Amino acid sequence: MSSMEERGEVAAAPGSSSAGLSVGPEAVAAGAGLSGIQEESGMRREASGSGSGPETDPDAPPKKRVRLQEGEAGKLEERLYSVLCCTVCLDLPKASVYQCTNGHLMCAGCFIHLLADARLKEEQATCPNCRCEISKSLCCRNLAVEKAVSELPSDCSYCLKQFPRSGLDHHQSEECQDRLTQCKYKRIGCPWQGPFHELTAHEVDCCHPSKTGIELMGILDEMDQSHRRELQLYNSIFSLLSFEKIGFTEVQFRPYRTDDFITRLYYETPRFTVLNQTWVLKARVNDSERNPNLSCKRTLSFQLILKSKVNSTLECSFLLLKGPYDDVKIKPVIQHHVFSNDANETEYVPLPISDSVECNKLLAAKNINLRLFIFQIQK
Incomplete structure (x- = not known):
């Protein structure tokens, strides 16, 4: 018995703390494996603790992000340019940004031009990318893209320095030392144009302030003629407003098509009554x-x-102005005609809009809303 107890104690010593229990070879192997794992994990903790220092502290701040290099930032800007550009002109929008129902972007100028072209072709305007229908009611502005584009850098056209697009216009018109400017004596004939930083030196050497009165008379006459034409227009309008019979109304031009072999677009208003x-x-x-x-x-x-x-001739003056809710720019021009039963139509006269952009705004609208004034001239 003593020899068996001795063998049991010897067998129990490596695997268990209880001297009186016998442990088999499988338990001994498991215990040896567990101790090996514990030793290995302890060695790893020691190695990590000695090599990394405070970075292993759970309360330590996270690592700072690595900044992009200049080349990588430039590539990012180029990618943003390609993503945020207009799908029609492939340029970054300068003002409002519109999107179709599928999210394709169009700058305001191209969007209006597409609608105007569709009106002239008697077609439904479509997105150039996905061919979905577009209109002022179906498309909406994308304010997020407008703000993102305004923060992208752009080169000044004069000094070639980069500024955010939102502040580029102010820099080019007010701050840039290389911006194009004119001499302050241009009203008396000085033709000089140059960079702003050379303006002071030029004005010191400019010869126009020393011109005689006779030399300045021709320039002043041209200025007087221009001022006289503007004054005549305003005086004519004020004199018309003093007439006894004055009528005005809001008119709405609606698009129609001719019945010719080649159909043409024209506009016509419903009948309206002014001055009976x-x-x-x-x-x-x-x-x-x-x-x-x-x-x-x-x-x-x-x-x-x-x-x-x-029953008798009707002599009238009339003019068209923009409607109360339109942003089109129309210059007032007074037209005159003597109406009768035989001459009941005036000649076609140009609508006094500033340029083709304003014309596209009118064509892109569903209807053209203007205000008509008619002044009856008493004999």
């Missing part, structure tokens, strides 16, 4: 040009038609 007479306004694009959609220059002309029968 019935009238109609008509308008046409590019004076009925065959394919106005192929031309970049676009104009509108209109005529006033008297639909009522009159």
